[in-house]
Amino acid sequence: GTAVIAPAAGTVALAEPDLYFTGGTLMIDHGRGITSVFSHLSALTVSEGDFVAQGEKIGEIGATGRATGPHLDWRVNWFEVRLDPALLLNDRD
Numbered sequence: 001g002t003a004v005i006a007p008a009a010g011t012v013a014l015a016e017p018d019l020y021f022t023g024g025t026l027m028i029d030h031g032r033g034i035t036s037v038f039s040h041l042s043a044l045t046v047s048e049g050d051f052v053a054q055g056e057k058i059g060e061i062g063a064t065g066r067a068t069g070p071h072l073d074w075r076v077n078w079f080e081v082r083l084d085p086a087l088l089l090n091d092r093d
Contacts, residue, residue, distance in 0.1 A: 001042045001060035004072060006052040007088060008036070015048045022073065023064025028052060036085075039073040040064050 006028060013035065014027035024041030042062025046052055063070045076083045 001062045001070060003057045004038055004041065004059045004061060006036075006054055006056045006058050007076075007085070008034075009054050010036070010052060012046050012048050012050045012052060012058075015044050015046060015050075017044055019065060021066050023067065024059065024062060025065075026058055028058070033079040035077045037073075037075040037077070039075075040067045040071060042070075 008030050010028040010030035012026060013029040014025065016025045019025050022039035024044055026038045026041065026044055026046065028036045030036065038059060040062055041059040042064060043060040044058070046058050052058055061070055061072045074085050076085045076088060
């Protein structure tokens with residue numbers, strides 16, 4: 001699958017290769033209450049407790065869990081409130 005990269009630096013808080021609904025799932029804790037969650041990954045290239053740098057490969061897009069085709073479910077939470085990840089992207093992204 002296509003590489004998934006860390007949008008910002010942080011610590012991997014969750015790295016599960018096969019959850020029932022979300023399949024391969026990663027959560028990065030960026031600090032200050034902000035977390036990123038990536039679901040349906042076909043491969044995870046980091047482990048819980050790892051520090052990841054912005055731009056580092058963390059996994060690959062897949063169709064794991066309850067998915068009908070390859071895609072990335074990327075969620076950003078601020079103190080458990082969902083935010084639109086597009087708000088965090090630069091024009092060059």
